Amino acid sequence: MPSITVEPCTFALFGALGDLALRKLFPALYQLDAAGLLHDDTRILALAREPGSEQEHLANIETELHKYVGDKDIDSQVLQRFLARLSYLHVDFLKAEDYVALAERVGSEQRLIAYFATPAAVYGAICENLSRVGLNQHTRVVLEKPIGSDLDSSRKVNDAVAQFFPETRIYRIDHYLGKETVQNLIALRFANSLFETQWNQNYISHVEITVAEKVGIEGRWGYFDKAGQLRDMIQNHLLQLLCLIAMDPPADLSADSIRDEKVKVLKALAPISPEGLTTQVVRGQYIAGHSEGQSVPGYLEEENSNTQSDTETFVALRADIRNWRWAGVPFYLRTGKRMPQKLSQIVIHFKEPSHYIFAPEQRLQISNKLIIRLQPDEGISLRVMTKEQGLDKGMQLRSGPLQLNFSDTYRSARIPDAYERLLLEVMRGNQNLFVRKDEIEAAWKWCDQLIAGWKKSGDAPKPYAAGSWGPMSSIALITRDGRSWYGDI
Numbered sequence: 001m002p003s004i005t006v007e008p009c010t011f012a013l014f015g016a017l018g019d020l021a022l023r024k025l026f027p028a029l030y031q032l033d034a035a036g037l038l039h040d041d042t043r044i045l046a047l048a049r050e051p052g053s054e055q056e057h058l059a060n061i062e063t064e065l066h067k068y069v070g071d072k073d074i075d076s077q078v079l080q081r082f083l084a085r086l087s088y089l090h091v092d093f094l095k096a097e098d099y100v101a102l103a104e105r106v107g108s109e110q111r112l113i114a115y116f117a118t119p120a121a122v123y124g125a126i127c128e129n130l131s132r133v134g135l136n137q138h139t140r141v142v143l144e145k146p147i148g149s150d151l152d153s154s155r156k157v158n159d160a161v162a163q164f165f166p167e168t169r170i171y172r173i174d175h176y177l178g179k180e181t182v183q184n185l186i187a188l189r190f191a192n193s194l195f196e197t198q199w200n201q202n203y204i205s206h207v208e209i210t211v212a213e214k215v216g217i218e219g220r221w222g223y224f225d226k227a228g229q230l231r232d233m234i235q236n237h238l239l240q241l242l243c244l245i246a247m248d249p250p251a252d253l254s255a256d257s258i259r260d261e262k263v264k265v266l267k268a269l270a271p272i273s274p275e276g277l278t279t280q281v282v283r284g285q286y287i288a289g290h291s292e293g294q295s296v297p298g299y300l301e302e303e304n305s306n307t308q309s310d311t312e313t314f315v316a317l318r319a320d321i322r323n324w325r326w327a328g329v330p331f332y333l334r335t336g337k338r339m340p341q342k343l344s345q346i347v348i349h350f351k352e353p354s355h356y357i358f359a360p361e362q363r364l365q366i367s368n369k370l371i372i373r374l375q376p377d378e379g380i381s382l383r384v385m386t387k388e389q390g391l392d393k394g395m396q397l398r399s400g401p402l403q404l405n406f407s408d409t410y411r412s413a414r415i416p417d418a419y420e421r422l423l424l425e426v427m428r429g430n431q432n433l434f435v436r437k438d439e440i441e442a443a444w445k446w447c448d449q450l451i452a453g454w455k456k457s458g459d460a461p462k463p464y465a466a467g468s469w470g471p472m473s474s475i476a477l478i479t480r481d482g483r484s485w486y487g488d489i
Contacts, residue, residue: 006427008041010110012102014093014126015117016046017057020144022064024175025117028419030069034078037424038085045105046088054088061086093122096129103133112139113426120147124160131164142171142426145236146227150451151444158437171426172435176237176344178418178425181378183433185244185346186258188372188380195370196249198350200325205367207331208347208486209241212339214291216466217313221304228311233335235447239266240435241346242331246321255431259439266442270320277453282462282474284314286338289466296338296466312461313337316474317450318481332478334485338466344374347486369486378415 011029013021032038046061062083066074089105091098106112112135116123123143130136141161148154161170176182189195198204211233217224224232243262250257272280287298300307314336321331348370369383382402425433462471469475469485478485 006037006039006042006424008039008110009113009427010043010045010106011113011115011423011427012045012047012106013115013117014047014091016088017048017050017060018117020117021046022061023068024417024419025115025423026061026065027068028417028423030065030074030078030082031416031420032424033082033085034075038427041110042085042427043110044082044086045102046086047091047093047102048088049090049092051090057088058083058086061088093118093129094125096132099129099133099135103135106135108134108138110138113142114139115142115144115426117144120144120157123147123157124163127161127164136164139165140169140171140426140429141165142173144173146231147172147440148444149227149231150448151441154440154444158440162437167437168431170437171431172437172440173422174236174240174435175418175422176240176374177433177435178420178422179374179378180415180421181372181374181380182241182244183421184380185372186253190249201327201329203351204329205349205351206329206481206483207242207245207349208345209238209245209331209333210343210345210347210485211238211335212341212343212469213335213337214339214342216286216296216299216338217302219303221302225306225309225311229313229315229335229337230447230450234315234317234333235443236435238333238335239443239446242319242333243439245346245348246326246331248325253432255434256436258432259436263436263438263442264323265321266439266446268321268323268326269446270322271446271449272317272453274453274457277450277457279480280477281317281450282315282471282477283312283454283459284316284336284464284471284474285309285311285461286313286336286466287463289338289468291338291467298463298466299337310460314461314464314470314474316470316477318477330481332483332485334470334474336464336470339469340467342376345487346372346374348372349483349486371486 013025015021016026029038029044046057048057050057062079065079087105089102091102114126114130114135116126118126120143123141127136127141130139143157143161147157189199240262243265246265247258247261248264250261285299288301289296289298299305299311299313300309314334316332316334316336319331319333320326321329350368350370352367367383371381371383373379373381422433425431462473464471475485
Protein backbone atom coordinates (compact mmCIF):
# COMPACT_ATOMS: atom_id res chain seq x y z
CA MET A 1 0.00 0.00 0.00
CA PRO A 2 1.27 3.52 -0.75
CA SER A 3 2.50 5.39 2.29
CA ILE A 4 0.98 8.69 1.20
CA THR A 5 -2.64 9.64 1.04
CA VAL A 6 -4.20 11.70 -1.71
CA GLU A 7 -7.48 13.55 -1.43
CA PRO A 8 -10.18 13.04 -4.09
CA CYS A 9 -10.29 15.64 -6.86
CA THR A 10 -11.60 16.35 -10.33
CA PHE A 11 -8.64 16.64 -12.66
CA ALA A 12 -9.65 18.86 -15.60
CA LEU A 13 -7.17 18.73 -18.44
CA PHE A 14 -7.46 21.68 -20.84
CA GLY A 15 -6.01 20.81 -24.25
CA ALA A 16 -6.64 17.11 -23.67
CA LEU A 17 -6.18 16.07 -27.30
CA GLY A 18 -2.83 17.84 -27.75
CA ASP A 19 0.54 16.13 -28.00
CA LEU A 20 1.61 16.81 -24.38
CA ALA A 21 -1.61 15.43 -22.91
CA LEU A 22 -1.60 12.26 -25.02
CA ARG A 23 2.12 11.59 -24.82
CA LYS A 24 2.81 12.50 -21.18
CA LEU A 25 -0.16 13.47 -19.01
CA PHE A 26 -2.63 10.64 -19.58
CA PRO A 27 0.14 8.00 -19.27
CA ALA A 28 1.30 9.68 -16.03
CA LEU A 29 -2.25 9.64 -14.62
CA TYR A 30 -2.63 5.99 -15.65
CA GLN A 31 0.64 5.08 -13.83
CA LEU A 32 -0.55 6.91 -10.69
CA ASP A 33 -3.74 4.87 -10.85
CA ALA A 34 -1.73 1.66 -11.31
CA ALA A 35 0.38 2.54 -8.24
CA GLY A 36 -2.78 3.06 -6.14
CA LEU A 37 -2.10 6.80 -5.84
CA LEU A 38 -5.41 8.10 -7.18
CA HIS A 39 -8.30 8.31 -4.74
CA ASP A 40 -11.26 6.06 -5.64
CA ASP A 41 -13.42 9.16 -6.14
CA THR A 42 -10.94 11.04 -8.37
CA ARG A 43 -12.34 11.84 -11.80
CA ILE A 44 -10.50 12.94 -14.93
CA LEU A 45 -12.15 15.38 -17.27
CA ALA A 46 -10.69 15.76 -20.77
CA LEU A 47 -11.45 19.22 -22.18
CA ALA A 48 -10.75 20.24 -25.76
CA ARG A 49 -12.11 22.43 -28.54
CA GLU A 50 -12.54 19.57 -30.97
CA PRO A 51 -16.21 18.69 -31.63
CA GLY A 52 -17.29 15.10 -32.21
CA SER A 53 -18.76 12.42 -29.98
CA GLU A 54 -17.44 11.75 -26.48
CA GLN A 55 -17.01 8.02 -27.32
CA GLU A 56 -14.86 8.88 -30.32
CA HIS A 57 -12.49 11.09 -28.32
CA LEU A 58 -12.27 8.67 -25.40
CA ALA A 59 -11.45 5.83 -27.81
CA ASN A 60 -8.68 7.99 -29.29
CA ILE A 61 -7.25 8.69 -25.79
CA GLU A 62 -7.32 4.95 -25.04
CA THR A 63 -5.48 4.16 -28.31
CA GLU A 64 -2.78 6.73 -27.50
CA LEU A 65 -2.51 5.35 -23.96
CA HIS A 66 -1.68 1.91 -25.37
CA LYS A 67 0.91 3.53 -27.62
CA TYR A 68 2.71 5.58 -24.97
CA VAL A 69 2.41 3.31 -21.93
CA GLY A 70 3.07 0.21 -24.05
CA ASP A 71 0.75 -2.79 -24.38
CA LYS A 72 2.97 -5.00 -22.23
CA ASP A 73 2.84 -2.50 -19.35
CA ILE A 74 -0.91 -2.03 -19.42
CA ASP A 75 -2.92 -3.98 -16.88
CA SER A 76 -6.44 -4.55 -18.21
CA GLN A 77 -8.00 -4.19 -14.74
CA VAL A 78 -6.22 -0.87 -14.06
CA LEU A 79 -7.12 0.32 -17.56
CA GLN A 80 -10.83 -0.33 -17.00
CA ARG A 81 -10.70 1.50 -13.67
CA PHE A 82 -8.84 4.40 -15.29
CA LEU A 83 -11.23 4.69 -18.23
CA ALA A 84 -14.19 4.64 -15.84
CA ARG A 85 -12.81 7.87 -14.27
CA LEU A 86 -12.48 9.56 -17.65
CA SER A 87 -15.01 11.73 -19.48
CA TYR A 88 -14.80 14.23 -22.35
CA LEU A 89 -16.31 17.67 -22.66
CA HIS A 90 -16.19 19.93 -25.70
CA VAL A 91 -15.20 23.44 -24.51
CA ASP A 92 -14.14 26.53 -26.42
CA PHE A 93 -11.69 27.94 -23.87
CA LEU A 94 -12.53 31.54 -24.80
CA LYS A 95 -16.35 31.20 -24.54
CA ALA A 96 -17.69 31.91 -21.06
CA GLU A 97 -20.99 30.05 -21.77
CA ASP A 98 -19.10 26.76 -22.40
CA TYR A 99 -17.96 26.75 -18.78
CA VAL A 100 -21.49 26.36 -17.43
CA ALA A 101 -21.48 22.71 -18.49
CA LEU A 102 -18.03 22.30 -16.92
CA ALA A 103 -19.27 23.73 -13.61
CA GLU A 104 -22.21 21.30 -13.68
CA ARG A 105 -19.86 18.38 -14.27
CA VAL A 106 -17.47 19.39 -11.53
CA GLY A 107 -20.08 20.27 -8.89
CA SER A 108 -19.09 21.90 -5.62
CA GLU A 109 -18.12 18.85 -3.62
CA GLN A 110 -14.61 18.19 -4.83
CA ARG A 111 -11.40 20.09 -5.29
CA LEU A 112 -10.72 20.98 -8.93
CA ILE A 113 -7.26 20.76 -10.48
CA ALA A 114 -7.18 22.66 -13.76
CA TYR A 115 -4.19 21.70 -15.89
CA PHE A 116 -3.48 24.08 -18.79
CA ALA A 117 -1.83 22.12 -21.60
CA THR A 118 -2.60 25.07 -23.89
CA PRO A 119 -0.69 28.11 -25.19
CA ALA A 120 0.07 30.59 -22.37
CA ALA A 121 -1.86 33.31 -24.24
CA VAL A 122 -5.18 31.74 -23.14
CA TYR A 123 -4.27 31.10 -19.44
CA GLY A 124 -5.79 34.42 -18.35
CA ALA A 125 -9.04 33.81 -20.29
CA ILE A 126 -9.44 30.29 -18.85
CA CYS A 127 -8.92 31.62 -15.31
CA GLU A 128 -11.45 34.40 -15.85
CA ASN A 129 -14.05 31.96 -17.23
CA LEU A 130 -13.47 29.52 -14.34
CA SER A 131 -14.03 32.41 -11.95
CA ARG A 132 -17.28 33.47 -13.69
CA VAL A 133 -18.89 30.11 -12.99
CA GLY A 134 -17.58 30.07 -9.41
CA LEU A 135 -14.86 27.46 -10.03
CA ASN A 136 -11.92 29.42 -8.67
CA GLN A 137 -12.53 28.97 -4.94
CA HIS A 138 -11.30 25.39 -4.50
CA THR A 139 -9.17 25.15 -7.61
CA ARG A 140 -5.44 24.68 -8.13
CA VAL A 141 -4.19 25.71 -11.55
CA VAL A 142 -1.19 24.12 -13.26
CA LEU A 143 0.63 26.22 -15.85
CA GLU A 144 2.82 24.64 -18.51
CA LYS A 145 5.93 26.40 -19.79
CA PRO A 146 6.81 28.53 -21.63
CA ILE A 147 5.19 31.30 -19.65
CA GLY A 148 5.83 34.23 -21.96
CA SER A 149 8.78 34.88 -24.26
CA ASP A 150 10.45 37.58 -22.14
CA LEU A 151 10.05 39.33 -18.79
CA ASP A 152 7.19 41.59 -19.94
CA SER A 153 5.09 38.88 -21.56
CA SER A 154 5.67 36.48 -18.64
CA ARG A 155 4.47 39.21 -16.22
CA LYS A 156 1.34 39.71 -18.31
CA VAL A 157 0.50 36.00 -18.19
CA ASN A 158 1.28 35.69 -14.48
CA ASP A 159 -0.67 38.85 -13.61
CA ALA A 160 -3.68 37.64 -15.62
CA VAL A 161 -3.71 34.37 -13.64
CA ALA A 162 -3.05 36.18 -10.31
CA GLN A 163 -6.28 38.20 -10.70
CA PHE A 164 -8.24 35.02 -9.99
CA PHE A 165 -5.86 32.70 -8.14
CA PRO A 166 -3.46 33.32 -5.22
CA GLU A 167 0.20 32.22 -5.57
CA THR A 168 -0.47 29.34 -3.12
CA ARG A 169 -2.76 27.71 -5.69
CA ILE A 170 -0.65 28.29 -8.81
CA TYR A 171 1.65 25.45 -9.88
CA ARG A 172 4.12 26.34 -12.65
CA ILE A 173 5.53 23.16 -14.08
CA ASP A 174 9.10 22.50 -15.12
CA HIS A 175 9.19 18.76 -15.72
CA TYR A 176 12.95 18.57 -15.00
CA LEU A 177 12.15 19.27 -11.34
CA GLY A 178 10.14 16.05 -11.18
CA LYS A 179 13.05 13.80 -12.12
CA GLU A 180 14.20 11.39 -9.42
CA THR A 181 17.84 12.48 -9.71
CA VAL A 182 16.98 16.17 -9.46
CA GLN A 183 15.08 15.36 -6.28
CA ASN A 184 18.14 13.55 -5.09
CA LEU A 185 20.26 16.66 -5.51
CA ILE A 186 18.70 18.11 -2.38
CA ALA A 187 19.20 14.85 -0.46
CA LEU A 188 22.74 14.37 -1.77
CA ARG A 189 23.82 17.88 -0.81
CA PHE A 190 22.08 18.51 2.46
CA ALA A 191 21.94 15.04 4.00
CA ASN A 192 25.64 14.20 3.44
CA SER A 193 28.31 16.17 5.25
CA LEU A 194 30.81 14.56 2.84
CA PHE A 195 29.41 16.84 0.12
CA GLU A 196 27.90 19.82 1.90
CA THR A 197 31.20 20.71 3.63
CA GLN A 198 32.96 20.67 0.23
CA TRP A 199 30.25 22.44 -1.76
CA ASN A 200 31.94 25.80 -2.30
CA GLN A 201 34.74 27.66 -4.04
CA ASN A 202 37.40 26.18 -1.72
CA TYR A 203 36.91 22.68 -3.09
CA ILE A 204 35.04 22.92 -6.42
CA SER A 205 36.87 24.24 -9.49
CA HIS A 206 33.93 24.39 -11.95
CA VAL A 207 30.53 22.93 -12.79
CA GLU A 208 29.14 21.72 -16.13
CA ILE A 209 25.47 21.35 -17.01
CA THR A 210 24.71 19.72 -20.37
CA VAL A 211 21.26 19.04 -21.79
CA ALA A 212 21.74 17.61 -25.27
CA GLU A 213 18.92 16.51 -27.57
CA LYS A 214 19.37 14.12 -30.47
CA VAL A 215 16.23 15.27 -32.26
CA GLY A 216 15.73 18.34 -34.43
CA ILE A 217 12.61 20.46 -34.12
CA GLU A 218 10.19 17.61 -34.93
CA GLY A 219 7.64 19.66 -36.84
CA ARG A 220 7.47 22.37 -34.09
CA TRP A 221 8.89 25.05 -36.38
CA GLY A 222 6.13 27.59 -35.68
CA TYR A 223 6.80 27.51 -31.94
CA PHE A 224 10.53 26.89 -31.90
CA ASP A 225 11.57 29.54 -34.40
CA LYS A 226 9.96 32.23 -32.28
CA ALA A 227 11.49 30.82 -29.09
CA GLY A 228 14.97 29.44 -29.82
CA GLN A 229 17.10 27.30 -27.53
CA LEU A 230 17.78 30.00 -24.93
CA ARG A 231 14.09 30.59 -24.21
CA ASP A 232 13.13 26.95 -24.68
CA MET A 233 15.77 25.33 -22.47
CA ILE A 234 18.11 27.69 -20.61
CA GLN A 235 15.53 30.06 -19.14
CA ASN A 236 13.79 27.18 -17.37
CA HIS A 237 15.46 23.75 -17.27
CA LEU A 238 19.13 24.66 -17.11
CA LEU A 239 18.74 27.63 -14.79
CA GLN A 240 16.60 25.52 -12.46
CA LEU A 241 19.34 22.87 -12.33
CA LEU A 242 21.93 25.59 -11.71
CA CYS A 243 19.82 26.89 -8.79
CA LEU A 244 19.57 23.48 -7.15
CA ILE A 245 23.34 22.99 -7.46
CA ALA A 246 24.27 26.46 -6.27
CA MET A 247 21.67 27.37 -3.65
CA ASP A 248 22.45 27.73 0.04
CA PRO A 249 20.80 25.32 2.48
CA PRO A 250 17.13 26.25 2.95
CA ALA A 251 15.77 26.73 6.47
CA ASP A 252 13.52 23.69 5.98
CA LEU A 253 11.96 21.64 3.18
CA SER A 254 8.94 23.89 2.75
CA ALA A 255 8.23 25.16 -0.77
CA ASP A 256 8.93 28.80 0.05
CA SER A 257 12.20 28.13 1.89
CA ILE A 258 13.57 26.20 -1.11
CA ARG A 259 12.31 28.78 -3.60
CA ASP A 260 13.72 31.70 -1.57
CA GLU A 261 17.20 30.20 -1.90
CA LYS A 262 16.77 29.56 -5.64
CA VAL A 263 15.76 33.18 -6.22
CA LYS A 264 18.90 34.38 -4.40
CA VAL A 265 21.04 32.40 -6.87
CA LEU A 266 19.25 33.87 -9.89
CA LYS A 267 19.66 37.37 -8.53
CA ALA A 268 23.37 36.73 -7.92
CA LEU A 269 24.04 35.72 -11.55
CA ALA A 270 26.54 38.17 -13.03
CA PRO A 271 25.10 40.02 -16.05
CA ILE A 272 26.95 39.28 -19.28
CA SER A 273 28.39 42.44 -20.87
CA PRO A 274 28.34 43.11 -24.65
CA GLU A 275 32.05 42.11 -24.73
CA GLY A 276 31.19 38.96 -22.77
CA LEU A 277 28.73 37.96 -25.49
CA THR A 278 31.65 37.10 -27.73
CA THR A 279 33.80 35.32 -25.12
CA GLN A 280 31.25 33.86 -22.67
CA VAL A 281 28.37 32.90 -24.92
CA VAL A 282 28.13 30.81 -28.10
CA ARG A 283 25.04 30.60 -30.27
CA GLY A 284 24.78 27.90 -32.90
CA GLN A 285 22.39 26.62 -35.56
CA TYR A 286 22.63 23.12 -37.00
CA ILE A 287 23.30 22.52 -40.67
CA ALA A 288 22.83 19.26 -42.55
CA GLY A 289 24.71 16.29 -41.12
CA HIS A 290 24.27 12.72 -39.89
CA SER A 291 22.35 11.31 -36.94
CA GLU A 292 22.40 7.56 -36.18
CA GLY A 293 23.90 6.90 -39.61
CA GLN A 294 21.10 8.80 -41.40
CA SER A 295 21.46 12.04 -43.34
CA VAL A 296 19.40 14.76 -41.68
CA PRO A 297 18.55 18.26 -42.98
CA GLY A 298 19.86 21.51 -41.54
CA TYR A 299 17.61 23.78 -39.48
CA LEU A 300 16.90 26.06 -42.46
CA GLU A 301 15.95 23.03 -44.58
CA GLU A 302 13.34 21.71 -42.14
CA GLU A 303 9.73 21.52 -43.25
CA ASN A 304 7.96 24.96 -43.36
CA SER A 305 11.21 26.71 -42.45
CA ASN A 306 12.09 30.33 -42.92
CA THR A 307 15.37 30.13 -44.80
CA GLN A 308 16.46 33.50 -43.40
CA SER A 309 15.98 32.53 -39.75
CA ASP A 310 18.74 33.39 -37.29
CA THR A 311 17.13 31.47 -34.39
CA GLU A 312 19.66 29.51 -32.33
CA THR A 313 19.36 25.72 -31.87
CA PHE A 314 22.42 25.57 -29.60
CA VAL A 315 23.68 27.71 -26.71
CA ALA A 316 26.80 27.33 -24.59
CA LEU A 317 27.68 29.88 -21.98
CA ARG A 318 29.73 30.58 -18.91
CA ALA A 319 27.72 31.86 -15.95
CA ASP A 320 29.30 33.34 -12.81
CA ILE A 321 27.57 33.68 -9.45
CA ARG A 322 28.48 36.73 -7.40
CA ASN A 323 28.41 35.43 -3.84
CA TRP A 324 30.77 34.04 -1.19
CA ARG A 325 30.07 30.39 -1.89
CA TRP A 326 30.78 30.49 -5.64
CA ALA A 327 33.26 33.35 -6.18
CA GLY A 328 35.63 32.33 -8.99
CA VAL A 329 33.75 29.08 -9.84
CA PRO A 330 32.43 29.17 -13.41
CA PHE A 331 29.24 27.30 -14.35
CA TYR A 332 29.36 26.09 -17.98
CA LEU A 333 25.92 25.53 -19.47
CA ARG A 334 25.35 23.86 -22.81
CA THR A 335 22.23 22.74 -24.64
CA GLY A 336 21.40 22.02 -28.26
CA LYS A 337 19.41 20.05 -30.78
CA ARG A 338 20.79 17.46 -33.20
CA MET A 339 23.63 16.51 -30.84
CA PRO A 340 25.34 13.07 -30.99
CA GLN A 341 23.31 11.66 -28.07
CA LYS A 342 20.39 12.42 -25.79
CA LEU A 343 22.06 13.40 -22.56
CA SER A 344 21.28 15.46 -19.47
CA GLN A 345 24.01 15.57 -16.89
CA ILE A 346 25.64 17.76 -14.28
CA VAL A 347 29.37 17.35 -13.61
CA ILE A 348 30.88 18.82 -10.46
CA HIS A 349 34.68 19.09 -10.84
CA PHE A 350 36.56 19.13 -7.53
CA LYS A 351 39.90 20.87 -7.14
CA GLU A 352 43.13 18.89 -7.12
CA PRO A 353 44.94 18.17 -3.81
CA SER A 354 47.30 21.00 -2.99
CA HIS A 355 50.32 18.71 -2.54
CA TYR A 356 51.00 16.19 -5.31
CA ILE A 357 53.16 13.09 -4.64
CA PHE A 358 52.57 10.78 -7.62
CA ALA A 359 54.34 10.47 -11.00
CA PRO A 360 54.40 13.85 -12.83
CA GLU A 361 52.96 12.39 -16.06
CA GLN A 362 49.83 11.32 -14.15
CA ARG A 363 49.13 14.75 -12.75
CA LEU A 364 46.47 15.62 -15.34
CA GLN A 365 44.45 12.57 -14.35
CA ILE A 366 44.06 13.66 -10.75
CA SER A 367 40.61 15.01 -10.16
CA ASN A 368 37.43 13.88 -8.49
CA LYS A 369 34.20 14.39 -10.36
CA LEU A 370 30.64 13.96 -9.22
CA ILE A 371 28.50 13.08 -12.25
CA ILE A 372 24.76 13.46 -11.81
CA ARG A 373 22.98 11.93 -14.78
CA LEU A 374 19.34 12.80 -15.45
CA GLN A 375 18.93 10.95 -18.73
CA PRO A 376 19.07 8.51 -20.45
CA ASP A 377 19.72 6.43 -17.33
CA GLU A 378 19.32 8.30 -14.08
CA GLY A 379 22.07 7.87 -11.55
CA ILE A 380 24.95 9.42 -9.63
CA SER A 381 28.60 8.50 -10.06
CA LEU A 382 31.59 9.76 -8.09
CA ARG A 383 34.88 9.33 -9.94
CA VAL A 384 37.74 8.63 -7.52
CA MET A 385 41.41 7.86 -7.97
CA THR A 386 42.63 4.37 -7.06
CA LYS A 387 45.75 2.33 -7.68
CA GLU A 388 45.92 0.06 -10.74
CA GLN A 389 45.80 -3.61 -9.70
CA GLY A 390 48.74 -5.90 -10.40
CA LEU A 391 52.25 -6.58 -9.13
CA ASP A 392 53.90 -4.83 -12.06
CA LYS A 393 51.90 -1.61 -11.85
CA GLY A 394 53.72 0.13 -9.01
CA MET A 395 51.82 3.27 -7.88
CA GLN A 396 50.06 3.75 -11.18
CA LEU A 397 46.74 5.56 -10.76
CA ARG A 398 43.41 5.04 -12.44
CA SER A 399 40.09 6.85 -12.27
CA GLY A 400 37.11 4.65 -11.39
CA PRO A 401 33.47 5.22 -10.46
CA LEU A 402 31.60 4.76 -7.20
CA GLN A 403 28.13 4.35 -8.66
CA LEU A 404 24.50 4.73 -7.64
CA ASN A 405 22.22 3.50 -10.37
CA PHE A 406 18.62 3.96 -9.22
CA SER A 407 16.95 1.14 -11.10
CA ASP A 408 19.67 -1.35 -9.99
CA THR A 409 20.05 -0.08 -6.44
CA TYR A 410 16.39 0.02 -5.62
CA ARG A 411 15.46 -2.94 -7.82
CA SER A 412 12.57 -0.98 -9.16
CA ALA A 413 11.02 -2.17 -12.34
CA ARG A 414 10.77 1.38 -13.65
CA ILE A 415 11.73 4.90 -12.65
CA PRO A 416 8.56 7.01 -12.50
CA ASP A 417 8.26 9.66 -15.18
CA ALA A 418 8.76 13.24 -13.95
CA TYR A 419 5.13 14.11 -14.74
CA GLU A 420 3.87 11.35 -12.43
CA ARG A 421 5.63 12.92 -9.46
CA LEU A 422 4.54 16.44 -10.40
CA LEU A 423 0.87 15.53 -10.86
CA LEU A 424 0.93 13.67 -7.56
CA GLU A 425 2.42 16.70 -5.77
CA VAL A 426 -0.28 18.97 -7.22
CA MET A 427 -2.94 16.58 -5.89
CA ARG A 428 -1.21 16.65 -2.50
CA GLY A 429 -1.02 20.45 -2.55
CA ASN A 430 2.77 20.49 -2.26
CA GLN A 431 4.51 23.33 -4.17
CA ASN A 432 8.15 22.26 -3.54
CA LEU A 433 8.76 21.20 -7.12
CA PHE A 434 7.07 24.13 -8.79
CA VAL A 435 8.40 27.50 -9.81
CA ARG A 436 7.34 30.70 -8.07
CA LYS A 437 6.54 33.91 -9.96
CA ASP A 438 9.67 35.79 -8.79
CA GLU A 439 11.85 32.83 -9.91
CA ILE A 440 10.48 33.02 -13.42
CA GLU A 441 10.95 36.77 -13.51
CA ALA A 442 14.54 36.65 -12.25
CA ALA A 443 15.38 33.97 -14.87
CA TRP A 444 13.76 36.00 -17.66
CA LYS A 445 15.56 39.16 -16.56
CA TRP A 446 18.92 37.43 -16.92
CA CYS A 447 18.05 35.82 -20.27
CA ASP A 448 16.56 39.03 -21.67
CA GLN A 449 19.93 40.80 -21.48
CA LEU A 450 21.42 38.02 -23.68
CA ILE A 451 18.59 38.25 -26.21
CA ALA A 452 18.92 42.05 -26.32
CA GLY A 453 22.70 41.74 -26.75
CA TRP A 454 22.33 39.32 -29.67
CA LYS A 455 19.76 41.55 -31.28
CA LYS A 456 22.02 44.56 -30.98
CA SER A 457 25.13 42.84 -32.32
CA GLY A 458 23.21 41.30 -35.23
CA ASP A 459 25.68 38.36 -35.34
CA ALA A 460 24.32 35.20 -36.98
CA PRO A 461 24.48 31.93 -34.99
CA LYS A 462 27.52 29.81 -35.77
CA PRO A 463 26.85 26.72 -37.91
CA TYR A 464 27.49 23.20 -36.60
CA ALA A 465 26.92 19.88 -38.35
CA ALA A 466 23.94 17.84 -37.13
CA GLY A 467 25.30 14.97 -35.02
CA SER A 468 28.20 17.03 -33.60
CA TRP A 469 28.71 18.64 -30.19
CA GLY A 470 28.02 22.15 -31.47
CA PRO A 471 30.20 24.90 -32.99
CA MET A 472 33.96 24.77 -32.45
CA SER A 473 33.75 28.01 -30.50
CA SER A 474 31.78 26.17 -27.76
CA ILE A 475 34.88 24.04 -27.21
CA ALA A 476 37.02 27.20 -27.22
CA LEU A 477 34.67 28.71 -24.60
CA ILE A 478 35.80 26.16 -22.02
CA THR A 479 39.37 25.45 -23.26
CA ARG A 480 40.10 29.18 -22.95
CA ASP A 481 39.85 28.57 -19.20
CA GLY A 482 42.14 25.52 -19.44
CA ARG A 483 39.24 23.02 -19.18
CA SER A 484 37.25 20.68 -21.43
CA TRP A 485 33.68 19.37 -21.63
CA TYR A 486 33.41 16.06 -19.77
CA GLY A 487 32.90 12.88 -21.78
CA ASP A 488 32.44 14.33 -25.29
CA ILE A 489 32.85 11.60 -27.86
